[in-house]
Amino acid sequence: SSSSSLTADKTSDDHTSITDRLTASHSPSMTSFSGAHSTMVNPFRVGKVTEIVNSIAYVDGFTAAKPYSLVEFDNGVRGLVLCVDGTGCKIGIVDHAMSDAGVGKSDLVRLDKIENYDMPSPSTVVGPGLLGRIVDVHGNDFTFEHNQPLSSPRANFKDPTNAPYRLPVYKVNLFPNSKYVTKWNTYSRVRSRIHTGIKSIDTFYPFARGLRTAIIGKNMHRKSELAIDILLSFVNENAATTNIKQRMFGVYVMIGKSVDEIWRLHNILKETGALEYSTIVVSRADDFMSKQLLTPYTGAAIADFYKFYGLNSFIVYDDFTVHNRVCSKLYREAKGLMTYGNWSGELLERASQLNARFGSGSHTALCLADRPTEDDELNVESETFFNYLPHLVGHVDEHIMLSDDSLNKGLVPPISLFPVFGGHVDEHIMLSDDSLNKGLVPPISLFPVPFATPKFMKYNTKFIDAKNSTRQQLVENHYSQVLLTLSVNAKKMLFELVELEQAARNQMELDLDLEPDVERIASNVYKLQSLFCQKEEVNTQQLILLLLCVHHRIIEYIHLDKIDQLESRLYQCFFQDGGGAKAHEFQEKLNAILQCIEQKGNEYDIIKDEQTLKLVHMFLDHNTDLCEPN
Numbered sequence: 001s002s003s004s005s006l007t008a009d010k011t012s013d014d015h016t017s018i019t020d021r022l023t024a025s026h027s028p029s030m031t032s033f034s035g036a037h038s039t040m041v042n043p044f045r046v047g048k049v050t051e052i053v054n055s056i057a058y059v060d061g062f063t064a065a066k067p068y069s070l071v072e073f074d075n076g077v078r079g080l081v082l083c084v085d086g087t088g089c090k091i092g093i094v095d096h097a098m099s100d101a102g103v104g105k106s107d108l109v110r111l112d113k114i115e116n117y118d119m120p121s122p123s124t125v126v127g128p129g130l131l132g133r134i135v136d137v138h139g140n141d142f143t144f145e146h147n148q149p150l151s152s153p154r155a156n157f158k159d160p161t162n163a164p165y166r167l168p169v170y171k172v173n174l175f176p177n178s179k180y181v182t183k184w185n186t187y188s189r190v191r192s193r194i195h196t197g198i199k200s201i202d203t204f205y206p207f208a209r210g211l212r213t214a215i216i217g218k219n220m221h222r223k224s225e226l227a228i229d230i231l232l233s234f235v236n237e238n239a240a241t242t243n244i245k246q247r248m249f250g251v252y253v254m255i256g257k258s259v260d261e262i263w264r265l266h267n268i269l270k271e272t273g274a275l276e277y278s279t280i281v282v283s284r285a286d287d288f289m290s291k292q293l294l295t296p297y298t299g300a301a302i303a304d305f306y307k308f309y310g311l312n313s314f315i316v317y318d319d320f321t322v323h324n325r326v327c328s329k330l331y332r333e334a335k336g337l338m339t340y341g342n343w344s345g346e347l348l349e350r351a352s353q354l355n356a357r358f359g360s361g362s363h364t365a366l367c368l369a370d371r372p373t374e375d376d377e378l379n380v381e382s383e384t385f386f387n388y389l390p391h392l393v394g395h396v397d398e399h400i401m402l403s404d405d406s407l408n409k410g411l412v413p414p415i416s417l418f419p420v421f422g423g424h425v426d427e428h429i430m431l432s433d434d435s436l437n438k439g440l441v442p443p444i445s446l447f448p449v450p451f452a453t454p455k456f457m458k459y460n461t462k463f464i465d466a467k468n469s470t471r472q473q474l475v476e477n478h479y480s481q482v483l484l485t486l487s488v489n490a491k492k493m494l495f496e497l498v499e500l501e502q503a504a505r506n507q508m509e510l511d512l513d514l515e516p517d518v519e520r521i522a523s524n525v526y527k528l529q530s531l532f533c534q535k536e537e538v539n540t541q542q543l544i545l546l547l548l549c550v551h552h553r554i555i556e557y558i559h560l561d562k563i564d565q566l567e568s569r570l571y572q573c574f575f576q577d578g579g580g581a582k583a584h585e586f587q588e589k590l591n592a593i594l595q596c597i598e599q600k601g602n603e604y605d606i607i608k609d610e611q612t613l614k615l616v617h618m619f620l621d622h623n624t625d626l627c628e629p630n
Helices: 002-014 018-023 199-204 223-232 234-240 259-272 289-308 320-335 380-395 404-408 433-437 455-463 471-509 518-531 540-551 560-575 580-603 610-622
Strands: 031-034 037-040 046-053 056-061 070-072 078-084 088-095 108-110 123-126 170-173 212-217 248-257 278-284 312-318 362-370 398-401
Touching: 046 088, 056 320, 078 289, 078 320, 088 289, 088 320, 123 289, 170 289, 199 471, 199 540, 212 223, 212 380, 223 234, 223 248, 223 259, 223 312, 223 362, 234 248, 248 259, 248 289, 248 320, 259 278, 278 289, 289 312, 289 320, 289 362, 320 362, 320 380, 362 380, 471 518, 471 540, 471 580, 518 540, 518 560, 540 560, 540 580, 540 610, 560 580, 560 610, 580 610
Parallel strands: 212 362, 212 398, 248 278, 248 312, 312 362
Antiparallel strands: 031 037, 046 056, 046 108, 056 088, 070 078, 078 088, 123 170
8 A cells, every 4th residue: 555655646746847846835825736636836936927017027926036137937938037025026028939929917937947047147149240230139130120029039049041140259148247347456547549530529528448428418419420420430540450459349229219210320330331340239119128228238248348358349328318218117117116226327337448457458438318308397207317317427427418509500510619517506616726826715716617638638648658659659649648738728718708708798788898899709709619510520630730720819810701611721721732832831831740749749839839820820821811701
């Protein structure tokens, strides 16, 4: 009888599922039936979907889940664990199963499923094999056209419709552990300047490797086009060098965009040749929220690959407004709280330039964000954005404001050259070291400068190693030093003109006749703004020539009707054969100045050099028509 009972028990156990045999315990949550025998399922290891709200599955049980891990339901659907409590967890659906099945009520998720046993973090594919491709969060090719389902099944690497990876690729986690997080002692103080060819950015908001910059503006300000122009500025530099460490690899992250926008960007990069060194990471507007949440982490992982291998990467996040709203809504639904989290902070902290000991690789970040309008105050999503924007500004090294005023004046790009410090105060008072050194009490700055000198340009002047630097690095550093001097003078001149214009208008309101020539002051402000309106890409030598002319007050001589022709005339005279019989003389004088910059760098006082003044006067003598009205 004992042997028969043992045989019966063994038979019943064989018909019991492996999950029930391993996890059987007394629990009131769920009951699993196997023939006539019932076994209580352990809710620590097994969960059942009870409700689905806004692509979030509410699971009863499965309390062994680890937050921010990727799990797979029994039907193949994958999800991201958002939060876990004592009774269950909430899982954000990432994508459908291979069979295009979705998650429904009573679907199960088990710890004993092979894909869930180790609770893996979300991962993606990185490496040179991604260059020239459009990929999704998981590194699969984005080949979808119009009228696709809500979220197509994940692509299989063995699927013949997918192009094979021609170069090596590596699988990495989207959320790196502490082993791969860069620390302060790995950073480089000397950062190479990045020339974008956009005058207003190179003068007032210069970029450098490893810097974090934000472009903030409204939808009509065409932020994406400005970011694309910056990415395209690397085409010529990449083509001109054979050293892979001097090239800049681009990563463009599109969060919640339409299919039309995705293929438009692809066509632009392909036609210009920028796609050869770029990767586009996308999530569509109709993708699940969890998938849109993970999209920028995929882009950051791809950019980090180049940084850790001693190469240079430039990533564009387009845009963080959509990502912030998706994250806020996702965690509001999952946790029931109004969240104002700083979702972009940990992404921006991954941008840095490593020192020579760690390979000198760099990860430069440019993020886009919307500027809230007054009619957004009663919108819940906009309310989260109002609280999020200060976090974003605090995490970047520089933020560029796009303004309606610049757009209405026809300035391209519509960058605000007069940034406002305090948006929530009526007036701000600046205290300065200069006033303190002069013995002024209180040390209030009567002439505040709205643009601070970038730290990387100061550090490059102090910490450049002339012995271990190449000839090209020394020349680039000398040009950066001269640009620093000229740009500071241009900033001071611009702000002084604005102060004069404001003072003159105040005098007119008070009927004071101290500065009668208000129109001349206002026209000079407009002339200076027009000079920084972008018409074509400008190299470093052209920018130095333009800033020299600004320093020597060339706008005082050029008529307002002819200010649009000034820049093209300058480049024709000094870089082409537009100077006529004196073309050779123009180019000789400019080359002499450029040679002094390359040899002496900061030791060359370009501001006080009389040759630069003679250069400007010689140009005016040859182009007298620019000083006359139409």
